[in-house]
Each structure stands twice: as structure tokens, then as C-alpha cells.
Amino acid sequence: MDGNSPAWVRGVSRVAVLTGAGISTDSGIPDYRGPSGVWTRDPELAEIFNRERFVADPGVRRRYWRHIGGLYRADVRPNAAHRALAELEASGTAVRILTQNVDGLHQRAGSSPRKVLELHGTLATARCLRCGATEPTPQVLERVAAGADDPPCLKCGGTLQPAVVMFGQFLDSQVLSLAQNIARHSQLFLAVGTSLTVEPSAGLCAAAVECGATLVIVNRDPTPYDELATEIVREPIGTALPRICAALRSAAA
Numbered sequence: 001m002d003g004n005s006p007a008w009v010r011g012v013s014r015v016a017v018l019t020g021a022g023i024s025t026d027s028g029i030p031d032y033r034g035p036s037g038v039w040t041r042d043p044e045l046a047e048i049f050n051r052e053r054f055v056a057d058p059g060v061r062r063r064y065w066r067h068i069g070g071l072y073r074a075d076v077r078p079n080a081a082h083r084a085l086a087e088l089e090a091s092g093t094a095v096r097i098l099t100q101n102v103d104g105l106h107q108r109a110g111s112s113p114r115k116v117l118e119l120h121g122t123l124a125t126a127r128c129l130r131c132g133a134t135e136p137t138p139q140v141l142e143r144v145a146a147g148a149d150d151p152p153c154l155k156c157g158g159t160l161q162p163a164v165v166m167f168g169q170f171l172d173s174q175v176l177s178l179a180q181n182i183a184r185h186s187q188l189f190l191a192v193g194t195s196l197t198v199e200p201s202a203g204l205c206a207a208a209v210e211c212g213a214t215l216v217i218v219n220r221d222p223t224p225y226d227e228l229a230t231e232i233v234r235e236p237i238g239t240a241l242p243r244i245c246a247a248l249r250s251a252a253a
């Protein structure tokens with residue numbers, strides 16, 4: 001281990017990583033909730049993520065599918081921070097990722113899908129609100145591109161909704177309780193690119209610290225949990241996370 005590594009990387013074999021929008025902005029995915037986020041600048045756009053409006057209004061669904069099409073651009077790829085976490089897992093450290101993101105970039109970077117818990121669901125699949133049939137979102141988007149601007153369920157004609165948690169919906173209780181277990185059993189809890197203002201996800205930090213984990217926050221702006229943190233890193237995530245993961249790997253070697 002080099003002399004510049006922080007003391008908290010020593011003896012860590014179980015890492016839990018809570019990731020938010022900030023880890024994906026380098027990949028071209030916009031931050032929605034932040035001070036300069038998409039929803040802050042365009043409250044109208046937030047409306048299309050409201051479950052009630054989505055179900056009731058075909059116009060909202062048309063706008064939603066157009067917007068989602070923009071997130072599936074070919075140039076959206078995992079970045080250095082996603083890759084650093086995947087490499088840390090590959091090196092033998094037990095890494096569990098608890099993500100608020102729905103972009104699937106952790107899995108695409110090489111993190112094991114079963115080690116990634118998607119707290120807010122995933123954009124990768126759409127589900128019929130009437131019969132429960134599922135369809136991969138890229139396939140739905142092909143239908144949108146071909147002219148079906150409010151694509152119906154292929155089985156029953158019902159309304160398709162991406163498998164994400166929308167405004168007005170609660171987090172899956174099983175997913176949340178698993179996330180709490182993972183937080184409590186971690187030795188190091190990294191909170192990366194999240195403002196830690198959205199509960200109940202943010203409370204995972206407190207759960208980890210109560211059970212003895214070291215909390216390290218990597219975020220550009222202050223968070224409500226900064227006082228609990230052993231270290232706060234304001235450096236850009238794209239350089240901070242590869243550096244932290246490299247230090248963890250060499251400390252474990």
C-alpha cells in the first residue's frame with residue numbers, strides 16, 4: 001500500500017456502495033434532482049415521472065417514452081467510476097452496490113447483476129399495468145421509433161410502464177430491507193454522487209454507521225450525513241473512485 005492511502009482502507013473486505021446520479025453524469029445521463037438538475041430547471045418534465053399522471057394521460061406517456069429514448073443513446077456508456085467498482089469486485093473484495101440509478105451502467109461495467117441492488121427499479125424492462133407481461137425497454141423503444149408513440153402491451157393492449165419507482169410509488173420493501181442488511185454488514189460504506197436527501201435510501205448511511213462501518217462520502221456538494229462521515233471527498237467522482245478502489249485493492253493484496 002502506498003503511503004498516501006487513507007487509514008480507513010485497511011482491513012476492509014466488505015464494501016457497500018450507495019450510488020446516485022452523480023456517478024452517471026460523466027456517462028451523459030442527466031442529474032434529475034440536484035440544484036441544477038433536469039427536474040429543478042424544468043418542473044414540467046418532473047410531471048411525466050408522476051405515476052398518477054402517467055397512468056391517466058396518454059400525452060404524458062408519449063412525452064415519457066420520447067424522453068426515455070434519449071437515455072438509450074448509443075453514446076451512453078459506463079465511465080471510469082463504474083469500471084473501478086467492477087474491478088474492485090473482480091479483485092476479490094466483497095462489493096455490494098445499492099444504486100438509486102435506473103440506467104443499468106453498473107452491470108454494463110461488469111459488476112455482477114446479483115451484487116447490484118436497484119433501489120429505484122430499472123429502465124431496462126417495461127411491465128404491463130393490466131396483465132403484468134414484461135417487455136425489454138429497447139424493444140419498446142423500437143416500437144416508439146416505428147410510430148407507436150404510446151406503445152401498448154403486446155399481449156393485452158394495456159398500458160406499459162417502465163419498471164422504475166415513480167413519484168407517488170414506494171420503494172419495494174424487500175429490496176429496501178435487503179439494502180439495510182447489506183448496509184449493516186458492511187465495513188466500509190461509500191456514498192457516491194448522491195445528495196443523500198431522498199429517504200429511505202439516504203438513511204442507509206446512518207444504519208451502516210450505527211453498526212460500526214466507516215462512512216466515506218464522495219459528492220461535490222454537502223449532504224445531511226457529512227457529520228457522520230470519516231472522510232468527505234469533493235474531488236470529481238471520475239478520478240476519486242478509481243483512486244479509492246485502487247487503494248482498497250492494494251490494502252487487501
Ligand SMILES: [Zn+2]
Nearest residue numbers: 128131153156
Ligand atoms: Zn398486458
